Amino acid sequence: xxxxxxxxxxxxxxxxxxxxxxxxxxILSKIGATFQTHFSKKERDATQIAKALTENGxxxxxxxxxxGTLHExxxxxxxxxxxxxxxxxxxxxxxxxxxxxxPLEPEKAMDIILKGETKPTDYLEVSGxxxxxxxxxxxxxxxxxxxxxxxxKGKIKYLxxxxxxxxxFKGYDVELDIDGNVQTxxxxxxxxxxxxxxxxxxxxxxxxxxxxxxxxxxVVDSLGGPIKIIQAFIQLMKGKILEYAATTHVLCDRLHCxxxxxxxxxxxxxxxxxxxxxxxxKKGLQFYR
Numbered sequence: 001x002x003x004x005x006x007x008x009x010x011x012x013x014x015x016x017x018x019x020x021x022x023x024x025x026x027i028l029s030k031i032g033a034t035f036q037t038h039f040s041k042k043e044r045d046a047t048q049i050a051k052a053l054t055e056n057g058x059x060x061x062x063x064x065x066x067x068g069t070l071h072e073x074x075x076x077x078x079x080x081x082x083x084x085x086x087x088x089x090x091x092x093x094x095x096x097x098x099x100x101x102x103p104l105e106p107e108k109a110m111d112i113i114l115k116g117e118t119k120p121t122d123y124l125e126v127s128g129x130x131x132x133x134x135x136x137x138x139x140x141x142x143x144x145x146x147x148x149x150x151x152x153k154g155k156i157k158y159l160x161x162x163x164x165x166x167x168x169f170k171g172y173d174v175e176l177d178i179d180g181n182v183q184t185x186x187x188x189x190x191x192x193x194x195x196x197x198x199x200x201x202x203x204x205x206x207x208x209x210x211x212x213x214x215x216x217x218x219v220v221d222s223l224g225g226p227i228k229i230i231q232a233f234i235q236l237m238k239g240k241i242l243e244y245a246a247t248t249h250v251l252c253d254r255l256h257c258x259x260x261x262x263x264x265x266x267x268x269x270x271x272x273x274x275x276x277x278x279x280x281x282k283k284g285l286q287f288y289r
Contacts, residue, residue: 002060004028004035004113005053007046007073009065009090020090021064023106031114040072050076059083062113066091067133071268074123074130074285086113086288092200093158093269096133099195100210100289113288121287122210124194124267127276131267134198134205137257137277138189138220139169139229141266143199148271158199166229171222173260178217179252188222188232188246190257192279198269203239205249214251215281221246255279 008021021037028035038053040046050061050073061083063073070087077083088109089097100121103109124131139162146161171186193205193216205216220232223246235244242249257277264273 001034003058004033004060004062005058006035006037006062006064007040007049007053007069008037008063009040009046009069020088020106024062024064024088024110027107027110027114033114040069044072046072047076050074051078052076054078054083060086062086062088064088064090066093067095067268068270070096070132071130071270074132080123080130080282080285084118084286084288088113093198095197095200096195096268098201099133099197099208100287102289118286118288120211120283121285121289122194122213123282123285124192124215124279125282126192126265126267126279129267129272129275130282131192131194131279133195133268134191134193135265135267135277135279136189136191136198136204137174137259137263137265138172138187138191138222139165140189140191140198141264141271142169144266144269144271145264162199162233166233167226169222169229172263175258175260176219177254177256177258178250179254185219186222187257188220188229189218190220190255190277191218192216192255193218194281202236204236204241206239207242207249212251213281213283215253215255215279217248217250217252217255218242219248220244221248253281 038049055078063070089104126135142165143161176183193208194210196208197203205218208216235241265277
């Protein structure tokens with residue numbers, strides 16, 4: 001008999017006060033399912049929980065939280081092809097869930113899991129770190145760093161931080177290697193996309209397909225100062241950044257971006273310092289969707 005192991009972030013956006021996890025447990029109890037709930041208590045805790053469970057042979061993992069919780073759980077799974085991963089969205093940002101069309105209501109998300117159907121799903125690997133949705137460097141990292149310092153909450157926090165970055169970000173000088181094609185560029189953003197959106201619904205790559213076995217590289221050059229950056233921002237908010245003249249969009253197997261000066265990268269919205277932005281695609285994660 002299968003046992004579902006729930007890994008929950010109790011302070012994730014919609015899960016505060018345990019409302020979502022209570023609903024998940026109620027649904028499983030009603031059908032007589034065997035389950036155990038594991039709560040993360042600190043940063044990267046969900047990774048250690050997932051690692052211990054899957055190394056012990058457990059196969060049914062349900063993440064309850066947002067993109068950050070999913071990121072941590074994915075990085076703990078011993079062999080992504082050997083277990084089945086479900087997600088009940090409960091974060092402030094649920095970008096990957098929205099990308100794959102996963103319902104945001106716990107009841108509907110659990111219905112997908114309980115039907116028992118998984119699909120092979122791609123993920124990114126950045127110098128050994130797994131990334132489910134979008135990996136990037138540039139203005140997106142500048143925005144996230146401002147978010148960490150700000151006092152606002154929710155999506156308005158991201159929007160206000162983005163506006164501040166628009167008037168101050170100068171771009172990064174980078175060496176860009178896309179499947180062996182090497183160029184030197186000054187970029188506003190360089191992103192490797194498995195999902196289509198980040199930052200709570202901003203569509204960086206509307207064409208992304210997390211089952212095609214390819215990275216979608218989106219590189220926007222930093223040209224013309226604040227006015228041009230604002231124009232790029234407007235296109236981004238419209239979901240039309242791929243149509244912007246300074247945007248390069250290609251499907252590839254590897255994206256390696258080396259900045260002239262050390263910088264922070266973001267993976268699923270989580271910030272990493274001193275990580276080589278060397279991205280490859282991985283296949284075969286069994287994901288309920």
